[in-house]
Amino acid sequence: MRFVENYKADATADLVYRMCPIHLLEPVELMKELKEGQVLEILTDYDGALEDIPAWCEKNGQEFVGIDEDDENEIYKLYVKKLH
Amino acid sequence: MKRVYLDHAAATPVRKEVLEAMLPYFSKIYANPSSVYDLGTNVKRVLEEQREKVAELIGAGKNEIIFTSSGAEANNIAVKGAALANRKKGKHVIVSAIEHHSVLNSARFLERFHGFEVTFLPVDKYGLASVETLERFLTDETVLVSIMHGNNEIGTIQQISELATSCKERGIAFHTDAVATVGSIPVDVKELNVDLLSLSGPALGAPKGTGALYFKKKLRFVPLIHGGIQENGRRGGTENVPGIVGLGKAAELAISELSSKPLYLQGLRERLVSGILEKIPHVVYTGHPEKRLPGHASFCFEAIEGEALLFMLSRDGIYASTGSACASKALKTSPVLVAIGVAPEIAQGSVVFTLSHENNTEEINHVLEKLPVAVEKLRSFSPVWRKKMAA
Numbered sequence: 255m256r257f258v259e260n261y262k263a264d265a266t267a268d269l270v271y272r273m274c275p276i277h278l279l280e281p282v283e284l285m286k287e288l289k290e291g292q293v294l295e296i297l298t299d300y301d302g303a304l305e306d307i308p309a310w311c312e313k314n315g316q317e318f319v320g321i322d323e324d325d326e327n328e329i330y331k332l333y334v335k336k337l338h
Numbered sequence: 339m340k341r342v343y344l345d346h347a348a349a350t351p352v353r354k355e356v357l358e359a360m361l362p363y364f365s366k367i368y369a370n371p372s373s374v375y376d377l378g379t380n381v382k383r384v385l386e387e388q389r390e391k392v393a394e395l396i397g398a399g400k401n402e403i404i405f406t407s408s409g410a411e412a413n414n415i416a417v418k419g420a421a422l423a424n425r426k427k428g429k430h431v432i433v434s435a436i437e438h439h440s441v442l443n444s445a446r447f448l449e450r451f452h453g454f455e456v457t458f459l460p461v462d463k464y465g466l467a468s469v470e471t472l473e474r475f476l477t478d479e480t481v482l483v484s485i486m487h488g489n490n491e492i493g494t495i496q497q498i499s500e501l502a503t504s505c506k507e508r509g510i511a512f513h514t515d516a517v518a519t520v521g522s523i524p525v526d527v528k529e530l531n532v533d534l535l536s537l538s539g540p541a542l543g544a545p546k547g548t549g550a551l552y553f554k555k556k557l558r559f560v561p562l563i564h565g566g567i568q569e570n571g572r573r574g575g576t577e578n579v580p581g582i583v584g585l586g587k588a589a590e591l592a593i594s595e596l597s598s599k600p601l602y603l604q605g606l607r608e609r610l611v612s613g614i615l616e617k618i619p620h621v622v623y624t625g626h627p628e629k630r631l632p633g634h635a636s637f638c639f640e641a642i643e644g645e646a647l648l649f650m651l652s653r654d655g656i657y658a659s660t661g662s663a664c665a666s667k668a669l670k671t672s673p674v675l676v677a678i679g680v681a682p683e684i685a686q687g688s689v690v691f692t693l694s695h696e697n698n699t700e701e702i703n704h705v706l707e708k709l710p711v712a713v714e715k716l717r718s719f720s721p722v723w724r725k726k727m728a729a
Binding site: 269273274275326327 | 423426556558559565567570571572574
Protein backbone atom coordinates (compact mmCIF):
# COMPACT_ATOMS: atom_id res chain seq x y z
CA MET A 255 0.00 0.00 0.00
CA ARG A 256 1.31 3.44 -0.96
CA PHE A 257 0.80 6.24 1.52
CA VAL A 258 0.63 9.95 0.74
CA GLU A 259 0.18 13.07 2.86
CA ASN A 260 -1.63 16.36 2.10
CA TYR A 261 -2.09 15.32 -1.53
CA LYS A 262 -3.90 17.87 -3.73
CA ALA A 263 -6.79 16.51 -5.79
CA ASP A 264 -8.90 18.06 -8.54
CA ALA A 265 -12.23 16.61 -7.37
CA THR A 266 -13.58 14.78 -4.35
CA ALA A 267 -16.04 11.91 -3.96
CA ASP A 268 -17.32 12.04 -0.39
CA LEU A 269 -18.55 8.51 0.32
CA VAL A 270 -18.23 8.62 4.10
CA TYR A 271 -21.00 6.53 5.75
CA ARG A 272 -22.34 5.53 2.35
CA MET A 273 -22.77 1.87 1.73
CA CYS A 274 -20.81 -0.65 -0.32
CA PRO A 275 -20.66 -0.93 -3.33
CA ILE A 276 -21.26 2.81 -3.84
CA HIS A 277 -17.45 3.28 -3.61
CA LEU A 278 -17.15 1.46 -6.92
CA LEU A 279 -19.94 3.37 -8.68
CA GLU A 280 -19.78 7.05 -7.83
CA PRO A 281 -15.99 7.48 -8.40
CA VAL A 282 -16.39 5.98 -11.88
CA GLU A 283 -18.98 8.62 -12.73
CA LEU A 284 -16.82 11.43 -11.35
CA MET A 285 -13.75 10.16 -13.22
CA LYS A 286 -15.64 10.69 -16.49
CA GLU A 287 -15.74 14.42 -15.74
CA LEU A 288 -11.97 14.67 -15.08
CA LYS A 289 -9.29 15.38 -17.67
CA GLU A 290 -6.29 13.10 -18.18
CA GLY A 291 -3.71 13.68 -15.47
CA GLN A 292 -6.24 15.01 -12.96
CA VAL A 293 -6.68 13.34 -9.59
CA LEU A 294 -9.84 12.20 -7.80
CA GLU A 295 -9.91 12.08 -4.01
CA ILE A 296 -12.20 9.41 -2.53
CA LEU A 297 -13.24 9.87 1.10
CA THR A 298 -14.58 6.73 2.74
CA ASP A 299 -14.93 4.97 6.08
CA TYR A 300 -15.26 1.58 4.38
CA ASP A 301 -12.26 -0.74 4.89
CA GLY A 302 -13.11 -2.76 1.79
CA ALA A 303 -12.30 0.27 -0.39
CA LEU A 304 -8.61 -0.15 0.49
CA GLU A 305 -8.52 -3.30 -1.62
CA ASP A 306 -11.29 -2.50 -4.08
CA ILE A 307 -10.07 0.90 -5.32
CA PRO A 308 -6.46 -0.16 -6.17
CA ALA A 309 -7.88 -3.31 -7.80
CA TRP A 310 -10.31 -1.23 -9.83
CA CYS A 311 -7.44 1.06 -10.95
CA GLU A 312 -5.36 -1.91 -12.09
CA LYS A 313 -8.24 -3.46 -13.97
CA ASN A 314 -9.21 -0.22 -15.68
CA GLY A 315 -5.76 1.15 -16.41
CA GLN A 316 -5.93 4.12 -14.02
CA GLU A 317 -3.20 5.05 -11.55
CA PHE A 318 -3.74 4.46 -7.86
CA VAL A 319 -1.70 7.28 -6.31
CA GLY A 320 -1.98 6.30 -2.66
CA ILE A 321 -3.84 6.52 0.60
CA ASP A 322 -3.88 9.04 3.45
CA GLU A 323 -5.35 7.82 6.74
CA ASP A 324 -7.28 10.48 8.65
CA ASP A 325 -7.14 8.83 12.07
CA GLU A 326 -8.82 11.71 13.87
CA ASN A 327 -11.97 11.44 11.77
CA GLU A 328 -11.65 7.69 11.23
CA ILE A 329 -11.77 7.99 7.45
CA TYR A 330 -9.52 7.09 4.54
CA LYS A 331 -8.56 9.36 1.65
CA LEU A 332 -7.70 7.48 -1.52
CA TYR A 333 -6.23 9.19 -4.60
CA VAL A 334 -6.70 8.05 -8.19
CA LYS A 335 -5.06 9.71 -11.23
CA LYS A 336 -6.94 9.57 -14.51
CA LEU A 337 -4.66 8.16 -17.23
CA HIS A 338 -7.17 7.90 -20.08
CA MET B 339 -75.34 10.15 8.27
CA LYS B 340 -73.14 12.97 7.09
CA ARG B 341 -69.45 12.24 7.74
CA VAL B 342 -67.20 15.15 8.59
CA TYR B 343 -63.57 14.05 8.75
CA LEU B 344 -61.37 16.57 10.57
CA ASP B 345 -58.39 14.41 11.51
CA HIS B 346 -56.13 14.95 8.52
CA ALA B 347 -52.99 15.08 10.69
CA ALA B 348 -53.63 11.40 11.49
CA ALA B 349 -54.49 10.18 8.01
CA THR B 350 -55.60 11.50 4.65
CA PRO B 351 -57.29 9.83 1.70
CA VAL B 352 -54.95 9.09 -1.19
CA ARG B 353 -55.80 11.65 -3.86
CA LYS B 354 -57.46 10.38 -7.03
CA GLU B 355 -54.70 11.70 -9.31
CA VAL B 356 -52.09 10.17 -7.02
CA LEU B 357 -53.71 6.74 -7.09
CA GLU B 358 -54.04 6.85 -10.88
CA ALA B 359 -50.36 7.73 -11.24
CA MET B 360 -49.36 4.86 -8.96
CA LEU B 361 -51.47 2.04 -10.41
CA PRO B 362 -49.25 1.03 -13.37
CA TYR B 363 -46.30 0.60 -11.01
CA PHE B 364 -47.86 -2.26 -9.07
CA SER B 365 -48.20 -4.90 -11.77
CA LYS B 366 -47.32 -3.46 -15.18
CA ILE B 367 -44.11 -1.53 -14.54
CA TYR B 368 -42.53 -3.50 -11.74
CA ALA B 369 -38.82 -3.87 -12.55
CA ASN B 370 -36.23 -3.16 -9.88
CA PRO B 371 -34.74 0.33 -10.42
CA SER B 372 -31.26 -1.10 -9.69
CA SER B 373 -31.49 -3.62 -12.53
CA VAL B 374 -29.17 -2.81 -15.42
CA TYR B 375 -31.49 -3.74 -18.31
CA ASP B 376 -33.91 -1.26 -19.88
CA LEU B 377 -36.92 -2.26 -17.77
CA GLY B 378 -34.92 -1.35 -14.67
CA THR B 379 -33.28 1.80 -16.00
CA ASN B 380 -36.69 3.09 -17.16
CA VAL B 381 -38.03 2.72 -13.62
CA LYS B 382 -34.87 4.34 -12.25
CA ARG B 383 -35.50 7.34 -14.53
CA VAL B 384 -39.10 7.61 -13.25
CA LEU B 385 -37.79 7.44 -9.69
CA GLU B 386 -35.40 10.32 -10.37
CA GLU B 387 -38.22 12.39 -11.89
CA GLN B 388 -40.17 12.02 -8.64
CA ARG B 389 -37.10 13.09 -6.69
CA GLU B 390 -36.99 16.28 -8.75
CA LYS B 391 -40.65 17.01 -7.98
CA VAL B 392 -40.20 16.53 -4.24
CA ALA B 393 -37.05 18.64 -4.34
CA GLU B 394 -38.90 21.41 -6.20
CA LEU B 395 -41.66 21.45 -3.57
CA ILE B 396 -39.17 22.46 -0.88
CA GLY B 397 -36.63 24.39 -2.96
CA ALA B 398 -33.95 21.69 -2.74
CA GLY B 399 -31.59 20.13 -5.26
CA LYS B 400 -32.56 16.70 -6.58
CA ASN B 401 -29.44 15.13 -5.09
CA GLU B 402 -30.42 16.41 -1.66
CA ILE B 403 -33.46 14.13 -1.27
CA ILE B 404 -33.76 10.52 -0.17
CA PHE B 405 -37.04 8.66 -0.09
CA THR B 406 -38.08 7.04 3.19
CA SER B 407 -40.97 4.94 4.47
CA SER B 408 -42.44 7.79 6.54
CA GLY B 409 -41.84 11.13 8.18
CA ALA B 410 -40.92 9.18 11.32
CA GLU B 411 -38.16 7.34 9.46
CA ALA B 412 -36.87 10.62 8.04
CA ASN B 413 -36.77 12.01 11.59
CA ASN B 414 -34.91 8.93 12.82
CA ILE B 415 -32.29 9.17 10.06
CA ALA B 416 -31.85 12.89 10.64
CA VAL B 417 -31.46 12.80 14.41
CA LYS B 418 -29.53 9.56 14.83
CA GLY B 419 -27.64 9.77 11.55
CA ALA B 420 -26.43 13.36 11.82
CA ALA B 421 -25.57 13.06 15.52
CA LEU B 422 -23.60 9.85 15.02
CA ALA B 423 -21.78 11.26 11.99
CA ASN B 424 -20.59 14.16 14.17
CA ARG B 425 -19.86 12.16 17.34
CA LYS B 426 -16.15 13.01 17.14
CA LYS B 427 -16.97 16.72 17.39
CA GLY B 428 -19.25 16.38 20.39
CA LYS B 429 -21.99 14.36 22.02
CA HIS B 430 -24.72 16.86 22.83
CA VAL B 431 -27.99 17.23 20.96
CA ILE B 432 -30.91 19.58 21.56
CA VAL B 433 -34.49 18.78 20.63
CA SER B 434 -37.49 20.89 21.55
CA ALA B 435 -39.79 19.61 24.26
CA ILE B 436 -42.74 19.51 21.84
CA GLU B 437 -41.24 17.29 19.16
CA HIS B 438 -42.95 14.26 17.67
CA HIS B 439 -42.09 10.98 19.39
CA SER B 440 -39.92 9.96 16.43
CA VAL B 441 -37.57 12.84 17.29
CA LEU B 442 -37.87 12.62 21.09
CA ASN B 443 -37.25 8.88 21.15
CA SER B 444 -34.42 9.06 18.60
CA ALA B 445 -32.72 11.54 20.95
CA ARG B 446 -33.35 9.23 23.91
CA PHE B 447 -31.81 6.37 21.87
CA LEU B 448 -28.65 8.43 21.39
CA GLU B 449 -28.59 9.13 25.13
CA ARG B 450 -29.10 5.53 26.18
CA PHE B 451 -27.03 3.60 23.64
CA HIS B 452 -24.40 6.08 22.45
CA GLY B 453 -23.62 8.21 25.51
CA PHE B 454 -25.00 11.47 24.15
CA GLU B 455 -26.34 14.20 26.40
CA VAL B 456 -29.78 15.42 25.36
CA THR B 457 -31.38 18.76 26.17
CA PHE B 458 -35.14 19.04 25.76
CA LEU B 459 -35.52 22.71 24.88
CA PRO B 460 -38.35 24.49 26.72
CA VAL B 461 -40.90 26.50 24.75
CA ASP B 462 -43.24 29.35 25.71
CA LYS B 463 -46.98 29.15 26.35
CA TYR B 464 -47.67 29.14 22.59
CA GLY B 465 -45.11 26.41 21.93
CA LEU B 466 -42.55 28.80 20.42
CA ALA B 467 -38.84 28.16 20.91
CA SER B 468 -36.74 31.30 21.21
CA VAL B 469 -33.24 31.95 19.92
CA GLU B 470 -32.25 33.36 23.34
CA THR B 471 -33.29 30.18 25.16
CA LEU B 472 -31.68 27.96 22.50
CA GLU B 473 -28.39 29.85 22.74
CA ARG B 474 -28.33 29.37 26.51
CA PHE B 475 -28.23 25.61 25.98
CA LEU B 476 -25.72 25.46 23.10
CA THR B 477 -22.29 24.18 24.14
CA ASP B 478 -19.02 23.34 22.41
CA GLU B 479 -20.22 19.74 22.43
CA THR B 480 -23.52 20.44 20.63
CA VAL B 481 -23.60 18.77 17.21
CA LEU B 482 -27.29 18.77 16.31
CA VAL B 483 -30.43 20.78 17.06
CA SER B 484 -33.87 19.52 15.99
CA ILE B 485 -36.90 21.79 16.23
CA MET B 486 -40.12 21.02 14.39
CA HIS B 487 -41.52 23.49 11.87
CA GLY B 488 -45.23 23.12 12.60
CA ASN B 489 -46.57 21.31 15.63
CA ASN B 490 -49.16 18.63 14.95
CA GLU B 491 -50.91 19.02 18.31
CA ILE B 492 -51.10 22.77 18.82
CA GLY B 493 -50.49 24.03 15.29
CA THR B 494 -47.76 26.52 16.19
CA ILE B 495 -45.27 27.36 13.44
CA GLN B 496 -41.72 28.08 14.62
CA GLN B 497 -39.41 30.82 13.37
CA ILE B 498 -37.08 28.16 12.01
CA SER B 499 -34.75 30.41 10.00
CA GLU B 500 -33.75 32.41 13.10
CA LEU B 501 -33.16 29.29 15.17
CA ALA B 502 -31.27 27.53 12.36
CA THR B 503 -29.10 30.55 11.60
CA SER B 504 -27.99 30.73 15.21
CA CYS B 505 -26.84 27.10 14.97
CA LYS B 506 -25.24 27.47 11.56
CA GLU B 507 -23.10 30.36 12.81
CA ARG B 508 -21.64 27.89 15.31
CA GLY B 509 -21.22 25.02 12.85
CA ILE B 510 -24.04 23.01 14.42
CA ALA B 511 -26.31 20.95 12.15
CA PHE B 512 -29.99 21.90 12.25
CA HIS B 513 -32.92 19.58 11.49
CA THR B 514 -36.59 20.43 11.25
CA ASP B 515 -39.53 18.05 11.19
CA ALA B 516 -41.73 19.67 8.55
CA VAL B 517 -44.29 16.87 8.27
CA ALA B 518 -47.09 19.24 9.28
CA THR B 519 -46.02 22.15 7.09
CA VAL B 520 -44.85 20.78 3.71
CA GLY B 521 -47.86 21.01 1.40
CA SER B 522 -49.75 23.10 3.92
CA ILE B 523 -47.72 26.30 3.61
CA PRO B 524 -44.81 27.26 1.33
CA VAL B 525 -41.61 25.65 2.63
CA ASP B 526 -38.16 26.45 1.23
CA VAL B 527 -35.09 24.80 2.72
CA LYS B 528 -32.83 27.72 1.76
CA GLU B 529 -35.12 30.29 3.37
CA LEU B 530 -35.38 28.13 6.49
CA ASN B 531 -31.57 27.72 6.39
CA VAL B 532 -31.82 24.10 7.57
CA ASP B 533 -29.42 21.21 7.00
CA LEU B 534 -32.03 18.47 7.28
CA LEU B 535 -35.81 18.46 6.83
CA SER B 536 -38.34 15.63 7.12
CA LEU B 537 -41.59 15.38 5.20
CA SER B 538 -44.36 12.83 4.98
CA GLY B 539 -46.33 11.55 1.97
CA PRO B 540 -49.74 11.16 3.63
CA ALA B 541 -49.69 14.85 4.62
CA LEU B 542 -49.76 15.58 0.86
CA GLY B 543 -52.37 13.00 -0.13
CA ALA B 544 -49.81 10.31 -1.01
CA PRO B 545 -50.18 6.85 0.54
CA LYS B 546 -49.03 5.81 3.99
CA GLY B 547 -45.54 4.32 3.85
CA THR B 548 -44.04 7.27 1.99
CA GLY B 549 -41.84 10.14 3.09
CA ALA B 550 -38.60 11.90 2.31
CA LEU B 551 -35.59 13.45 3.96
CA TYR B 552 -33.85 16.57 2.68
CA PHE B 553 -30.16 16.79 3.55
CA LYS B 554 -27.98 19.67 2.52
CA LYS B 555 -25.37 18.75 -0.06
CA LYS B 556 -22.14 17.56 1.57
CA LEU B 557 -23.85 16.86 4.89
CA ARG B 558 -22.88 13.44 6.18
CA PHE B 559 -25.16 11.13 8.11
CA VAL B 560 -24.91 7.52 9.23
CA PRO B 561 -27.56 5.39 7.49
CA LEU B 562 -30.38 3.84 9.49
CA ILE B 563 -31.15 1.00 7.11
CA HIS B 564 -28.02 -0.70 5.88
CA GLY B 565 -28.18 -2.20 2.44
CA GLY B 566 -26.70 -1.49 -0.94
CA ILE B 567 -26.59 1.27 -3.50
CA GLN B 568 -30.22 2.36 -3.23
CA GLU B 569 -30.66 6.07 -2.57
CA ASN B 570 -26.99 6.49 -3.51
CA GLY B 571 -25.87 4.27 -0.67
CA ARG B 572 -27.72 6.28 1.96
CA ARG B 573 -30.74 4.02 2.58
CA GLY B 574 -30.84 0.31 1.80
CA GLY B 575 -33.85 -1.61 0.52
CA THR B 576 -35.49 -1.78 -2.89
CA GLU B 577 -37.35 1.45 -3.43
CA ASN B 578 -41.14 1.59 -2.92
CA VAL B 579 -41.66 2.62 -6.54
CA PRO B 580 -45.49 2.91 -6.54
CA GLY B 581 -45.38 4.89 -3.30
CA ILE B 582 -42.62 7.17 -4.58
CA VAL B 583 -44.56 7.80 -7.81
CA GLY B 584 -47.53 8.71 -5.58
CA LEU B 585 -45.38 11.03 -3.51
CA GLY B 586 -44.05 12.71 -6.67
CA LYS B 587 -47.57 13.24 -8.01
CA ALA B 588 -48.73 14.59 -4.64
CA ALA B 589 -45.76 16.99 -4.58
CA GLU B 590 -46.66 18.18 -8.08
CA LEU B 591 -50.26 18.84 -6.98
CA ALA B 592 -49.10 20.59 -3.81
CA ILE B 593 -46.89 22.95 -5.83
CA SER B 594 -49.85 23.97 -8.00
CA GLU B 595 -52.14 24.50 -5.00
CA LEU B 596 -49.89 26.31 -2.55
CA SER B 597 -50.99 29.76 -3.65
CA SER B 598 -54.67 29.14 -2.82
CA LYS B 599 -54.83 26.32 -0.27
CA PRO B 600 -53.54 28.06 2.87
CA LEU B 601 -56.03 30.93 2.54
CA TYR B 602 -58.94 28.55 2.00
CA LEU B 603 -57.98 26.46 5.03
CA GLN B 604 -57.42 29.53 7.16
CA GLY B 605 -60.93 30.78 6.32
CA LEU B 606 -62.48 27.48 7.39
CA ARG B 607 -60.36 27.37 10.53
CA GLU B 608 -61.29 30.90 11.57
CA ARG B 609 -64.97 30.04 11.18
CA LEU B 610 -64.49 26.95 13.35
CA VAL B 611 -62.40 28.70 16.00
CA SER B 612 -64.60 31.79 16.35
CA GLY B 613 -67.73 29.63 16.37
CA ILE B 614 -66.39 27.38 19.14
CA LEU B 615 -65.11 30.24 21.29
CA GLU B 616 -68.42 32.07 20.85
CA LYS B 617 -70.73 29.15 21.55
CA ILE B 618 -68.86 27.23 24.26
CA PRO B 619 -67.67 28.72 27.55
CA HIS B 620 -64.48 27.63 29.36
CA VAL B 621 -62.49 26.59 26.34
CA VAL B 622 -58.74 27.12 25.92
CA TYR B 623 -57.56 27.66 22.32
CA THR B 624 -54.08 26.09 22.40
CA GLY B 625 -51.06 27.07 20.32
CA HIS B 626 -50.23 30.39 18.76
CA PRO B 627 -53.27 32.40 17.59
CA GLU B 628 -51.57 33.66 14.39
CA LYS B 629 -48.33 31.75 13.83
CA ARG B 630 -50.10 28.48 13.20
CA LEU B 631 -50.91 25.91 10.53
CA PRO B 632 -53.77 27.21 8.38
CA GLY B 633 -55.96 24.12 8.76
CA HIS B 634 -55.26 23.45 12.44
CA ALA B 635 -57.50 24.25 15.41
CA SER B 636 -56.78 22.81 18.85
CA PHE B 637 -58.67 23.28 22.08
CA CYS B 638 -58.94 22.12 25.66
CA PHE B 639 -62.56 21.89 26.83
CA GLU B 640 -62.56 22.31 30.58
CA ALA B 641 -64.10 19.69 32.88
CA ILE B 642 -64.48 16.97 30.25
CA GLU B 643 -62.35 14.20 28.80
CA GLY B 644 -61.25 14.69 25.20
CA GLU B 645 -61.72 10.96 24.53
CA ALA B 646 -65.35 11.12 25.66
CA LEU B 647 -65.97 14.15 23.48
CA LEU B 648 -64.46 12.37 20.46
CA PHE B 649 -66.77 9.45 21.08
CA MET B 650 -69.81 11.75 21.27
CA LEU B 651 -68.73 13.57 18.10
CA SER B 652 -68.19 10.33 16.19
CA ARG B 653 -71.84 9.46 16.89
CA ASP B 654 -72.67 12.66 15.04
CA GLY B 655 -70.35 11.67 12.17
CA ILE B 656 -67.59 14.07 13.22
CA TYR B 657 -64.04 12.73 13.45
CA ALA B 658 -61.25 14.57 15.25
CA SER B 659 -58.35 13.70 17.57
CA THR B 660 -57.16 14.32 21.11
CA GLY B 661 -53.62 15.00 19.94
CA SER B 662 -51.10 13.03 17.94
CA ALA B 663 -52.61 9.76 16.75
CA CYS B 664 -49.90 7.64 18.37
CA ALA B 665 -49.92 9.44 21.73
CA SER B 666 -53.68 9.78 22.16
CA LYS B 667 -54.21 6.03 22.48
CA ALA B 668 -51.95 5.93 25.54
CA LEU B 669 -54.44 8.07 27.51
CA LYS B 670 -51.47 9.96 28.88
CA THR B 671 -51.40 13.71 29.34
CA SER B 672 -49.90 15.13 26.17
CA PRO B 673 -46.22 16.08 26.69
CA VAL B 674 -46.80 18.95 24.26
CA LEU B 675 -49.59 20.46 26.38
CA VAL B 676 -47.50 19.91 29.53
CA ALA B 677 -44.57 21.69 27.84
CA ILE B 678 -46.68 24.79 27.06
CA GLY B 679 -47.91 24.91 30.64
CA VAL B 680 -51.49 23.66 30.28
CA ALA B 681 -52.64 22.26 33.64
CA PRO B 682 -53.02 18.44 33.47
CA GLU B 683 -56.73 18.56 34.38
CA ILE B 684 -57.37 20.98 31.52
CA ALA B 685 -55.11 19.06 29.12
CA GLN B 686 -57.43 16.05 29.57
CA GLY B 687 -60.04 17.91 27.53
CA SER B 688 -57.82 18.25 24.45
CA VAL B 689 -59.44 18.00 21.02
CA VAL B 690 -57.63 18.75 17.75
CA PHE B 691 -59.31 19.46 14.41
CA THR B 692 -57.11 19.24 11.31
CA LEU B 693 -58.78 20.33 8.08
CA SER B 694 -58.07 19.70 4.43
CA HIS B 695 -59.04 21.23 1.09
CA GLU B 696 -61.83 18.65 0.92
CA ASN B 697 -63.64 20.18 3.91
CA ASN B 698 -66.17 22.95 3.39
CA THR B 699 -68.22 25.57 5.23
CA GLU B 700 -71.24 23.31 5.50
CA GLU B 701 -69.15 20.75 7.37
CA ILE B 702 -67.80 23.37 9.76
CA ASN B 703 -71.39 24.52 10.41
CA HIS B 704 -72.30 20.91 11.20
CA VAL B 705 -69.52 20.79 13.81
CA LEU B 706 -70.64 24.12 15.27
CA GLU B 707 -74.15 22.73 15.60
CA LYS B 708 -73.24 19.40 17.21
CA LEU B 709 -70.14 20.24 19.29
CA PRO B 710 -71.76 22.63 21.82
CA VAL B 711 -74.51 20.08 22.48
CA ALA B 712 -71.96 17.31 23.05
CA VAL B 713 -69.87 19.48 25.38
CA GLU B 714 -72.94 20.54 27.39
CA LYS B 715 -74.10 16.96 27.73
CA LEU B 716 -70.72 15.72 28.95
CA ARG B 717 -70.42 18.59 31.38
CA SER B 718 -73.86 17.76 32.79
CA PHE B 719 -72.39 14.38 33.89
CA SER B 720 -69.12 15.90 35.10
CA PRO B 721 -68.50 16.29 38.85
CA VAL B 722 -65.57 18.55 37.98
CA TRP B 723 -67.91 20.86 36.06
CA ARG B 724 -70.48 20.90 38.88
CA LYS B 725 -67.73 21.75 41.38
CA LYS B 726 -66.43 24.48 39.08
CA MET B 727 -69.90 25.98 38.65
CA ALA B 728 -70.55 25.89 42.39
CA ALA B 729 -67.31 27.69 43.18
